[in-house]
Amino acid sequence: MKKLWVTALGFALATVVVGVASAREAVQQAQARALADTVRPGQWEFTSQMQVPGMPQLPAGAQLPPNVQAQAGGMKSTYRTCVDSEKAVPSDPRGQCKIENVRRDGPTVTWTGACATGQGTVRSEGVARYSGNTMDATLTTQVPGANGQTMKTTQHITGHYVGPCAK
Numbered sequence: 028m029k030k031l032w033v034t035a036l037g038f039a040l041a042t043v044v045v046g047v048a049s050a051r052e053a054v055q056q057a058q059a060r061a062l063a064d065t066v067r068p069g070q071w072e073f074t075s076q077m078q079v080p081g082m083p084q085l086p087a088g089a090q091l092p093p094n095v096q097a098q099a100g101g102m103k104s105t106y107r108t109c110v111d112s113e114k115a116v117p118s119d120p121r122g123q124c125k126i127e128n129v130r131r132d133g134p135t136v137t138w139t140g141a142c143a144t145g146q147g148t149v150r151s152e153g154v155a156r157y158s159g160n161t162m163d164a165t166l167t168t169q170v171p172g173a174n175g176q177t178m179k180t181t182q183h184i185t186g187h188y189v190g191p192c193a194k
Contacts, residue, residue: 147171
């Protein structure tokens with residue numbers, strides 16, 4: 028009889044332990060789902076690869092801005108910036124562009140932008156999707172050119188969370 032009672036007590040304790048572990052696992056899964064639907068605020072590092080159809084060779088001695096590299100058919104740049112979870116647009120802080128129409132739906136952020144240049148206004152549209160500590164985006168840009176023609180460029184932007192923003 029004593030053995031049966033000890034076995035029953037052991038089974039009851041095991042059920043409680045499993046129930047606590049299951050509850051903890053459920054909470055962790057809910058937290059992971061909530062994080063997947065948000066944009067983590069803090070410092071992010073973004074890498075932008077821009078494809079420019081028919082991009083000419085840079086003239087000898089031409090210098091690109093810091094963190095920008097010329098590649099076959101385009102350019103690549105890397106930069107860090109602080110991201111606000113409500114306006115999480117992966118925009119290069121060196122630019123002189125105005126970001127407009129920012130919309131956020133869970134982990135997806137869309138926006139438009141305009142940059143005034145000597146050749147006219149450069150317009151862009153972007154969409155970014157955040158997932159935990161990573162981000163993936165596409166930015167299409169209409170660049171005014173000679174004779175009123177417009178050149179379209181596409182940038183693929185990837186990002187990863189670095190840590191909290193410096194105060």
